[in-house]
Structures are given as C-alpha cells and as structure tokens.
Amino acid sequence: xxxxxxxxxxxxxxxxxxxxxxxxxxxxxxxxxxxxxxxxxxxxxxxxxxxxxxxxxxxxxxxxxxxxxxxxxxxxxxxxxxxxxxxxxxxxxxxxxxxxxxxxxxxxxxxxxxxxxxxxxxxxxxxxxxxxxxxxxxxxxxxxxxxxxxxxxxxxxxxxxxxxxxxxxxxxxxxxxxxxxxxxxxxxxxxxxxxxxxxxxxxxxxxxxxxxxxxxxxxxxxxxxxxxxxxxxxxxxxxxxxxxxxxxxxxxxxxxxxxxxxxxxxxxxxxxxxxxxxxxxxxxxxxxxxxxxxxxxxxxxxxxxxxxxxxxxxxxxxxxxxxxxxxxxxxxxxxxxxxxxxxxxxxxxxxxxxxxxxxxxxxxxxxxxxxxxxxxxxxxxxxxxxxxxxxxxxxxxxxxxxxxxxxxxxxxxxxxxxxxxxxxxxxxx
Amino acid sequence: xxxxxxxxxxxxxxxxxxxxxxxxxxxxxxxxxxxxxxxxxxxxxxxxxxxxxxxxxxxxxxxxxxxxxxxxxxxxxxxxxxxxxxxxxxxxxxxxxxxxxxxxxxxxxxxxxxxxxxxxxxxxxxxxxxxxxxxxxxxxxxxxxxxxxxxxxxxxxxxxxxxxxxxxxxxxxxxxxxxxxxxxxxxxxxxxxxxxxxxxxxxxxxxxxxxxxxxxxxxxxxxxxxxxxxxxxxxxxxxxxxxxxxxxxxxxxxxxxxxxxxxxxxxxxxxxxxxxxxxxxxxxxxxxxxxxxxxxxxxxxxxxxxxxxxxxxxxxxxxxxxxxxxxxxxxxxxxxxxxxxxxxxxxxxxxxxxxxxxxxxxxxxxxxxxxxxxxxxxxxxxxxxxxxxxxxxxxxxxxxxxxxxxxxxxxxxxxxxxxxxxxxxxxxx
Numbered sequence: 001x002x003x004x005x006x007x008x009x010x011x012x013x014x015x016x017x018x019x020x021x022x023x024x025x026x027x028x029x030x031x032x033x034x035x036x037x038x039x040x041x042x043x044x045x046x047x048x049x050x051x052x053x054x055x056x057x058x059x060x061x062x063x064x065x066x067x068x069x070x071x072x073x074x075x076x077x078x079x080x081x082x083x084x085x086x087x088x089x090x091x092x093x094x095x096x097x098x099x100x101x102x103x104x105x106x107x108x109x110x111x112x113x114x115x116x117x118x119x120x121x122x123x124x125x126x127x128x129x130x131x132x133x134x135x136x137x138x139x140x141x142x143x144x145x146x147x148x149x150x151x152x153x154x155x156x157x158x159x160x161x162x163x164x165x166x167x168x169x170x171x172x173x174x175x176x177x178x179x180x181x182x183x184x185x186x187x188x189x190x191x192x193x194x195x196x197x198x199x200x201x202x203x204x205x206x207x208x209x210x211x212x213x214x215x216x217x218x219x220x221x222x223x224x225x226x227x228x229x230x231x232x233x234x235x236x237x238x239x240x241x242x243x244x245x246x247x248x249x250x251x252x253x254x255x256x257x258x259x260x261x262x263x264x265x266x267x268x269x270x271x272x273x274x275x276x277x278x279x280x281x282x283x284x285x286x287x288x289x290x291x292x293x294x295x296x297x298x299x300x301x302x303x304x305x306x307x308x309x310x311x312x313x314x315x316x317x318x319x320x321x322x323x324x325x326x327x328x329x330x331x332x333x334x335x336x337x338x339x340x341x342x343x344x345x346x347x348x349x350x351x352x353x354x355x356x357x358x359x360x361x362x363x364x365x366x367x368x369x370x371x372x373x374x375x376x377x378x379x380x381x382x383x384x385x386x387x388x389x390x391x392x393x394x395x396x397x398x399x400x401x402x403x404x405x406x407x408x409x410x411x412x413x414x415x416x417x418x419x420x421x422x423x424x425x426x427x428x429x
Numbered sequence: 430x431x432x433x434x435x436x437x438x439x440x441x442x443x444x445x446x447x448x449x450x451x452x453x454x455x456x457x458x459x460x461x462x463x464x465x466x467x468x469x470x471x472x473x474x475x476x477x478x479x480x481x482x483x484x485x486x487x488x489x490x491x492x493x494x495x496x497x498x499x500x501x502x503x504x505x506x507x508x509x510x511x512x513x514x515x516x517x518x519x520x521x522x523x524x525x526x527x528x529x530x531x532x533x534x535x536x537x538x539x540x541x542x543x544x545x546x547x548x549x550x551x552x553x554x555x556x557x558x559x560x561x562x563x564x565x566x567x568x569x570x571x572x573x574x575x576x577x578x579x580x581x582x583x584x585x586x587x588x589x590x591x592x593x594x595x596x597x598x599x600x601x602x603x604x605x606x607x608x609x610x611x612x613x614x615x616x617x618x619x620x621x622x623x624x625x626x627x628x629x630x631x632x633x634x635x636x637x638x639x640x641x642x643x644x645x646x647x648x649x650x651x652x653x654x655x656x657x658x659x660x661x662x663x664x665x666x667x668x669x670x671x672x673x674x675x676x677x678x679x680x681x682x683x684x685x686x687x688x689x690x691x692x693x694x695x696x697x698x699x700x701x702x703x704x705x706x707x708x709x710x711x712x713x714x715x716x717x718x719x720x721x722x723x724x725x726x727x728x729x730x731x732x733x734x735x736x737x738x739x740x741x742x743x744x745x746x747x748x749x750x751x752x753x754x755x756x757x758x759x760x761x762x763x764x765x766x767x768x769x770x771x772x773x774x775x776x777x778x779x780x781x782x783x784x785x786x787x788x789x790x791x792x793x794x795x796x797x798x799x800x801x802x803x804x805x806x807x808x809x810x811x812x813x814x815x816x817x818x819x820x821x822x823x824x825x826x827x828x829x830x831x832x833x834x835x836x837x838x839x840x841x842x843x844x845x846x847x848x849x850x851x852x853x854x855x856x857x858x
Contacts, residue, residue, distance in 0.1 A: 023578065033763070033765040034577050034645070135723075136724060138576075142571060145744060145747075146571075147567075148463050148743070148748065149460065149743020149747050150452075150740040276708075291565075293452060293736040294564075294730065295734075298728070299726070299727070300726065300729070302724045307724065310578075311576065312575070312723075313578070315576055315577050318574075318578050322760060329755075334463060336462040
C-alpha cells in the first residue's frame with residue numbers, strides 16, 4: 001500500500017464541509033483501507049476564518065481558496081461552497097492544477113455541467129457530484145453505472161425536502177401554505193430566504209442533472225419547466241384528498257414515446273395515495289426510475305442535511321482517490337444521444353381543474369364543449385351547487401400540456417365561468 | 430474511439446442469458462457509445478444446442494464452455510449458468526485467460542467470493558455480480574462505492590421474490606402456505622422445486638454477499654442463520670395482523686453495538702404495517718440500508734426475472750468493458766475489517782410466542798416467572814380462554830436470541846404449557 005497520503009482540499013466548511021472534515025478524521029483508518037492509501041486534509045478554505053470549527057485544525061484554515069487549489073500538490077478538491085461563483089472558477093482552476101473534484105453544487109452542475117466535464121476530461125481528472133442530487137441517496141452513480149446497459153424512460157421523484165415537509169404539513173394538519181412554511185422555518189427545514197426551495201429552483205437543478213444522466217444528453221436548468229409550491233392552497237390539498245390523492249412537488253424527466261426528445265419539469269402535482277411517493281413524509285426524498293429492462297426502481301432516503309450529504313461526498317472522494325492511485329478516471333459525461341429537450345407544451349399529462357360557474361342549466365354542456373374542441377377528453381366531472389353559484393371539478397384524461405393550457409384559457413373566456421379556482425396536474429398513474 | 434470490438438462470451442442462455450444477448454444486439458449503438466468501443470457477442474455456451482434461441486446467431490452457440498473461455502481473445506465472460514460447478518471452474522479459467530467476469534451467481538459468490546476475488550485480482554481482472562443480489566436493484570455498487578466513505582450498521586430487506594409472493598398471498602387471502610405456494614407455482618413465481626427459495630437458501634446467499642460488502646469483511650453462506658417460510662401458518666399471519674404487523678422473510682445483516690462483530694440471518698419475522706417493507710407486495714424486493722452518516726436509505730424494485738437481471742448484468746458488463754479499455758480494474762473485495770460473524774444466539778431481537786396453556790389460576794404467573802428467570806422482559810401478554818384451555822400470546826422486549834430460545838425451552842417443560850403453538854421474531858422497529 002502507498003504510504004504517501006493523497007491530499008484533499010476542502011472548499012467551504014459549513015454544515016456539510018465540517019462533517020466531511022470530521023469523518024475524514026474519525027474514520028481515517030477505514031478510508032485508508034478502502035482507498036488503498038492514506039488520505040489527508042491538506043487545507044480548508046473558508047470565508048470567515050474566526051468561526052470556530054470543531055475538529056478542523058486551525059493551521060489548515062485559509063481564506064485564500066484560490067491559492068489552496070493552485071498549490072499543485074492537491075489530489076482532490078471537495079467543493080461544498082454552493083452557488084455559481086467563486087465555485088466555478090475554483091473548480092476550473094483545480095482541474096488546471098491536476099486535481100479531481102467532488103462537488104455538492106447542484107446549481108453549478110445544472111448550469112455548467114458540460115463545460116466542467118470538458119475541463120475535467122481535458123486534464124484527465126474526475127468530476128463527481130453524487131451529493132448534488134438528493135443528499136445521501138445514491139442516484140447519480142446508479143443511473144450512470146448500474147443502469148449503463150439499460151434504457152431509462154422516466155425519472156419521477158421528490159427531490160426537495162423543504163417543499164415536501166411543507167406539503168406534508170399542509171396535508172396532515174390542513175394548514176395553509178404560509179403557516180406550513182413558518183413551521184418549516186422554525187424547525188430548520190426552510191432557510192430564512194426559502195426562494196430556491198419553494199419556487200422549485202433547487203428541484204429544477206436536480207431534474208436537469210438527473211435528466212442529462214438518465215437520457216445521455218445535455219439538459220440545463222433553463223431547459224426545465226419550473227413551478228413552485230407558493231400557490232398551492234389548503235383547498236388544493238383538500239381537493240386532492242377528495243380524489244384519493246395527495247399533493248407533492250415532483251421532478252419529472254421523460255423520454256418522449258418516439259424516443260426522439262426528452263422533457264424535464266418540476267411542478268406540484270396530485271398523486272394517488274396508493275403511489276409509493278405519496279407516503280414519502282416530512283423532508284425525505286424518493287426517486288422512481290423506470291427503465292426498459294430493469295422495470296421500476298425506487299430510491300429513498302434523507303435528501304439533505306450535513307451528515308447525509310457528507311456521506312455522498314465521501315463516497316465520491318473514495319472513488320476519486322482510487323482513480324488517482326490507479327492513474328485512471330471514472331465515467332465522465334455521456335451526452336451522445338443529443339436528444340433535444342421539448343417545451344412543456346409537448347408534455348403529456350392530466351389536469352385537475354376547479355371552476356366556479358353560474359348555477360344554471362347548460363353550463364356543463366358548454367364547459368364540456370370547450371374540452372372537446374381542444375381534443376381533451378374528460379375523465380370525471382363533479383358538480384356542486386349552492387346559492388346560484390356552482391363549482392365544477394374536472395379531471396381530464398391524458399393530453400398535451402399545450403392542449404390543456406389552451407382549454408383552460410378558453411374556459412376563462414366563457415361568460416358562465418366566473419373563476420378558474422385551481423389547476424393542478426395529476427401524475428403517478 | 431477504438432474500433433476493434435470488445436469480445437464477450439456468454440455462459441448460459443436461459444431466461445437471463447437470452448435477454449442479455451437480445452439487448453446486446455438491439456442496443457449495440459448505445460453500448461458502443463457508453464463503453465467507448467463496440468462490444469461483440471463472441472460465443473454462447475449452452476447445454477442443449479438444439480433449443481431455438483431467438484436472436485442468438487446459431488454459429489455462436491457451442492456446448493464447449495471450457496473451450497470458449499480458453500479462446501484467449503475474450504475480454505469479458507458473462508456467467509449466468511448458476512450453481513457451483515461448472516460455473517466456478519469456468520470463471521477461474523476465464524481469469525487465467527485474461528478475461529474479466531460478470532456473474533449473476535449468488536450461490537457461488539456467497540460460497541467462494543473470496544477465492545474468486547483473489548483469482549481476479551491476481552490476473553488484474555474484474556469480478557462484478559450486481560445481478561446476484563435483488564435483480565435490477567442497484568445494491569452491490571451503492572454499498573461498495575456510494576457508501577465507501579460511510580459506516581453501514583444494518584442491512585434489512587426482502588431479497589427473495591418467491592417467498593414474498595407467497596407470504597403476500599397468505600396475508601391478503603388468508604390462504605395457508607401450501608395453497609399460496611401452489612398459486613406461486615402456477616403463476617411462474619415459484620420453481621418446480623421451490624426448496625432454494627422457500628427454505629431461505631437463496632435469501633441467505635444474498636445476505637452473505639450483502640453483509641460482506643456492507644461491513645468490509647468476509648461472510649459466507651455457512652455464516653448465515655437460515656430459516657425458511659415452510660412453517661409459517663395462516664394462524665401466524667392472523668396473529669401478526671392482530672398486532673398490526675405482517676410477516677415477511679427478512680434478510681438482516683447487523684454490526685454489533687460494540688462494532689466488533691457482525692451477524693447475518695434470514696428468517697420470517699413480523700414487521701409493523703407502518704414499516705415501508707410491510708407494503709412491499711408480490712414478488713418485489715426492497716432493502717433498507719442504515720449507515721452512520723447517510724441515515725436510512727431504501728432501494729426497491731423487481732428482484733428477479735429475465736429483463737431486470739439482464740439490466741444488472743449489462744450495467745456490470747459496461748463497467749468491466751470500460752475498465753478493460755482503460756487498463757484498470759474496479760474496486761475488488763474489501764474485507765480489511767476481518768470482523769467475525771457471531772452466532773444467532775448473540776442476535777438481539779424480540780419474540781412473539783403463542784402458547785396453549787391450561788386455563789387455571791396461576792398459569793400466567795408461572796409463565797412470567799420463566800421469562801424473568803431468563804432475563805427476558807415481557808412487552809405485552811394477551812390471554813384468551815375457552816373450555817378449560819387457554820392461549821397466551823406473549824411479545825417480549827429486546828433480548829438475545831439465546832436467552833429467548835432458552836426461555837422457550839423452559840416454557841415447553843412447564844406442565845401447564847400444553848404446546849408452544851408458534852414462535853416468530855418481531856423486527857423493524
């Protein structure tokens with residue numbers, strides 16, 4: 001066994017970084033045995049050097065991340081800063097100086113994954129980012145390696161713990177969105193500025209990464225249709241319950257039926273209570289993968305948090321170190337299919353639509369005509385009347401999102417339709 | 430990209446083998462792109478050459494498997510024969526002639542994994558066997574690679590589809606074991622000779638493989654405590670229901686609390702309906718992995734069948750081919766912890782015991798005394814009397830299996846205990 005240690009530079013020492021440093025110290029013997037050589041924390045770049053970091057030797061701490069990655073003796077850079085810059089420049093600089101990179105940075109990989117992979121390949125380095133998607137749940141490696149001989153047709157999952165916590169609370173307690181968000185914030189499940197989570201940006205970045213790997217093509221954050229959960233109401237959740245469903249924020253990546261394009265989207269959707277994703281509670285994540293030969297696989301676990309994310313980072317660190325020792329690299333980007341990403345309008349889905357309508361004869365016929373004119377077939381209609389007003393709840397059969405959107409627009413123009421109270425897609429059947 | 434194809438020899442062309450051959454043909458372009466070179470089926474060894482195999486060119490078929498693996502130009506041997514011999518000799522010969530091996534052979538890996546890994550390492554070859562455990566569900570690779578930086582404490586799962594189908598039928602229809610087995614046989618879920626499945630040998634082999642990888646030690650089939658499902662009665666299932674539980678055949682691999690030993694066992698057990706494994710229906714498999722940093726992960730999917738198993742084989746084939754091209758090998762055996770495997774008596778578990786007792790005063794006190802004398806604490810007792818006889822159902826707190834077994838032996842010796850009607854462990858809490 002080699003005795004000269006592999007040197008690791010850690011960029012960022014927050015919740016994840018400090019846990020990575022801690023495990024590298026407490027489990028040094030295990031890591032040595034599994035890698036085939038000792039691994040040493042050679043430097044830790046932070047923004048605020050004075051914050052006490054338990055277990056991280058003070059002499060390793062620096063505020064000059066650039067100098068750290070330029071040292072030239074670093075074998076693997078672990079980037080847990082997050083955000084686009086300075087992470088992107090630091091990672092690129094690390095490759096230029098001969099290091100492999102393990103990153104937990106979903107935003108950066110979703111935006112610039114192709115360029116980063118190219119930079120890694122040019123320098124014969126590895127770029128790993130299991131921690132960028134669903135914390136400790138192995139997804140990137142199973143999709144890239146275990147299913148490398150299969151054809152993935154669909155990835156459907158709950159990949160954001162904050163929004164799942166909020167929707168779960170709304171479902172179990174009947175609370176409204178704001179109330180549930182407040183609870184999530186108080187319990188530490190939501191950040192002070194929850195935008196990235198509740199507006200679906202975080203889930204959309206993960207969807208882009210998963211779609212690219214699953215379909216062997218390039219999908220970036222901009223390709224992902226994104227709707228958050230801020231408009232989900234207690235009434236929507238109640239409607240879902242009446243249908244035997246619950247509401248989840250889903251990331252859905254699909255290959256078109258003809259195999260010639262893919263779609264990627266993040267939006268709240270109703271799913272039947274019988275679907276395994278319906279029982280994913282609190283801040284847990286779960287992802288279904290449907291492949292031609294493998295069938296339906298599900299991966300479930302904690303999607304965030306310092307320890308789970310550190311577990312994923314360390315798995316990648318072991319792989320990157322092993323490859324360094326063997327003088328090789330793991331599988332890089334696979335984007336040979338060059339499948340285009342279709343717009344949301346091409347997605348085939350179902351709508352659950354609640355309408356406030358005038359309570360008079362002929363309204364249902366009028367509404368049904370609008371659906372028929374757009375080629376949208378109706379699955380069920382439920383009508384409730386009270387005091388001259390009535391509500392119609394329509395669930396459609398599968399149709400293109402464009403046709404469904406056009407139907408809703410046409411419904412809004414009907415005199416007898418006073419309001420389109422809510423629209424939600426129905427998935428998971 | 431290299432244009433000389435990598436050559437693959439297929440040993441066995443039954444349900445799995447013919448599906449591997451089919452996908453290699455229909456998805457040749459994808460495999461070429463993912464591997465970085467074309468991959469070619471160079472020979473198919475079978476026992477019965479005259480059986481028609483759709484999609485397998487007749488000129489590739491041979492009955493001389495030994496000559497095929499000795500050809501010297503084979504890059505990867507795919508072994509889907511099963512059983513110990515001739516599979517073991519063929520695999521060893523394949524390594525000697527420079528090939529890497531992908532195997533779906535759980536019995537062989539569970540018995541001789543260490544020797545096979547050593548043979549592979551000696552020749553600089555790969556030995557992969559994702560398909561040996563839980564079909565298409567990625568488990569070997571996530572445990573070996575994704576969790577390489579973590580400490581796994583427990584693996585708990587349903588890893589045999591046949592027995593899960595039978596127990597599921599008994600649970601939903603109230604059928605007895607024989608009736609449910611007949612249905613499984615008629616539907617193709619059980620083989621004509623179901624011994625390997627219903628006696629737990631298949632699950633025990635998988636438990637040995639999972640325990641070895643999870644705990645970085647050597648665990649063979651003989652180390653696994655094994656009980657099948659043939660003695661599970663409709664009454665046991667009914668008892669489980671009364672407790673809010675269901676009965677599953679579980680494979681459980683655990684690291685002892687002090688970290689100094691491990692255990693591996695397969696037996697039927699009651700698990701609460703609230704546990705995610707309780708809702709694993711029909712022939713599906715699901716495995717929980719509990720790791721220090723990652724927390725609780727679950728992997729779910731079809732655990733058997735030609736296509737799912739072929740998916741796992743092909744994922745390994747892609748990895749083995751990539752390594753061949755790069756002149757490297759993937760991670761081999763990791764058994765550095767050398768943790769001993771403790772006997773079943775050391776396992777900490779809970780018992781659900783049904784006793785037929787004399788319906789007279791003092792019996793409960795007598796029974797309770799026996800538990801106390803063995804240091805086994807009682808959680809609940811349910812007593813039902815009829816016609817001078819009574820039944821006592823006792824659920825214990827956690828205790829060593831040795832103490833629980835000794836308690837049951839002592840109960841049998843009590844005059845007032847007419848019969849120990851059933852004993853089942855309670856897990857998953």
